[in-house]
Amino acid sequence: MSTNSSKKKLVAVITGGNSGVGLMTAERLIIVNGDEGVEICLVCRNKQRAETAKNSLLKTHPNATVDIVLIDTSSIASVIKGAKELRVKYKHIDLLYLNAGAFLVRRGINWSHMMSEIFDSESPGQKMLHMFTTGEGLLLQGDSVTEEGLQQVFATNLFGHFVLVQELKSVLGNESPSQVIWTSSRASVKSSFNVNDMQHKNGQDPYGSSKFGIDLMSVALNERMNKQKVYSHTCCPGLVLTNLTSAIFPMWIWYMLLPFFLLMRILISNFNMTACNGSESLVWLSQQNPEKLDPHSRYESNTSFLGKRYVTSRKLPVDVGPGDRLFKQCDSLYQKFKKGLPID
Ligand SMILES: NC(=O)c1ccc[n+]([C@@H]2O[C@H](COP(=O)([O-])OP(=O)(O)OC[C@H]3O[C@@H](n4cnc5c(N)ncnc54)[C@H](OP(=O)(O)O)[C@@H]3O)[C@@H](O)[C@H]2O)c1
Known part of the structure; x- marks a missing residue:
């Protein structure tokens, strides 16, 4: 972050840090800040996958500091437990990447x-x-219902991350700024989101709804947390071949289509295809002065036809009012969890 002294070791916490865009962001943060310049915490739901990712980072960056905290973002009990561990480990989190995502x-x-x-x-x-x-x-x-009675996609992508931010408030901002960076998507669809059905129990686009919820929530967080030097922004990695996309088509089909996508970059700049290209906006955001960024824009990774990575911003169709309602509804759901009350 440009407002921090270059001598300070940054702390970057990344949910969904064991693969795809999250893991690549971790690696690029180490490259940009140096092995000694950043402390990475991979927040993952699976210990083995997390260890494999940690080892892959340490293989190329043996002097880097890489830690693991286990959190399943779709389980609020797990988020609350993991957040406690994070608060004990870190006095201050500079970069909180809310990147874990489910697309069923x-x-x-x-x-x-x-x-x-x-x-x-x-x-x-x-x-x-x-x-x-x-x-x-x-x-x-598809979508499903978690053991705690939440819609899986909503809980994983939006609500679990909302709870994580609330639980980490004491180690965000204040003395020095913190950035909360949400991985949203161009598939964030305003018409799919209904604040009266924020979990998307009755719709057919849980992913688009959850990502629009992320865009709204980011605006609401800025309204509430900028005064504590916490700045929230959303970004989009564009189309990237990861585990997430391999659930749509098997990888061999994607590789067969690759020449088409590369050619289409003449018209469509977000066909980034690799995690390195896709992570551009996530890494770029960490290098900006967060106060100067537009809280109503999403920052998007792009790749030119010749393979040059760049970031563009897109004004979001989001308003403070609906963001405020979403925040209040998520907060009331969170309070019910904390009090052990049944959720509806
Ligand atoms: N790939 C694209 O084209 C694309 C486009 C737009 C936006 N995005 C967004 O980019 C982000 C990263 O996705 P990716 O493309 O890099 O795919 P990915 O490699 O599958 O990464 C998704 C990450 O989220 C984790 N995750 C999923 N559910 C979780 C849960 N309940 N608790 C904790 N972690 C969970 C996964 O962990 P496991 O390994 O344990 O499953 C994995 O580490 C997602 O938010 C996605 O929506 C991707």
């Missing part, structure tokens, strides 16, 4: 919706471009 594809491509959207549209080309760059309406999604 259960039934493949939504062919009928895709075709009708394209052919019923007045400009099919533009519609197709929109669908392929955001994923909106392209895939039939």
Whole structure:
């Protein structure tokens, strides 16, 4: 972070840090800040996968400090327990990456919706471009209910992270700034989100809804936490081939389609494909003065046709009012958990 003295060792906590964009962000933070310049904490749900990721980082950066805290972001009990461990380990967290994400594809491509959207549209080309760059309406999604009675995608992507921020308040901001960096998506869809159904129990796009919720929540956090020097921003890694996308198609299909995606970069700059390209906005944000960033914009990773990585910002269709309502509803759900009350 540019406002910090270069001598200070940064603490970067990354949920979903054991693979894909999260793991690459960890590695690039070590490269940018030096082995001695940053302390990485991989927040993961699986010990073995976390250890493998830690070892892979230490193999190339033997002098780096890499720690692990186990948290399943879809389980609030696990978030509260893990946050306690984080508070004991770190006096101050400079960078809190809320990156863990679930996208449950259960039934493949939504062919009928895709075709009708394209052919019923007045400009099919533009519609197709929109669908392929955001994923909106392209895939039939699944969701499930966690043991605690929450919708899985909402809990993993949004609510678990909300609780983590609340539980870490005492080690964020105050003496020096902290950045909360949410991995959102171009698939964040305003029309999929309904504040009266924030868990998306009744919709067909739990992922798009949860990511729009993230965009809204970030605005609400800034309203409440900027005075404590906590700055929240959202970013999008673009299309990246990771475990998440391999749930949509097997990797071999993605690799067969790779030349097409690389060619399409002439038109579509967020076909980043590699985790290194996709992590650009996450790393870039860590190098900015957070006070100067726009809290109503999402920062997006892009790759040019010639392979150059860059970041653009996109104004979000988010307002303080709905963000405030979402915050209050999440807070009331969180308080119920803390008091052991049943949730509805
Ligand atoms: N790939 C894309 O094209 C794309 C596009 C836009 C946005 N994104 C976002 O980018 C972020 C990173 O995804 P990725 O593409 O790098 O995929 P990935 O490699 O599958 O990473 C997702 C990470 O989230 C973790 N995770 C999932 N559910 C969790 C839970 N309940 N508790 C704790 N950790 C959990 C996974 O852990 P396990 O290894 O244990 O499963 C994994 O470390 C996600 O938020 C995703 O929505 C990705």
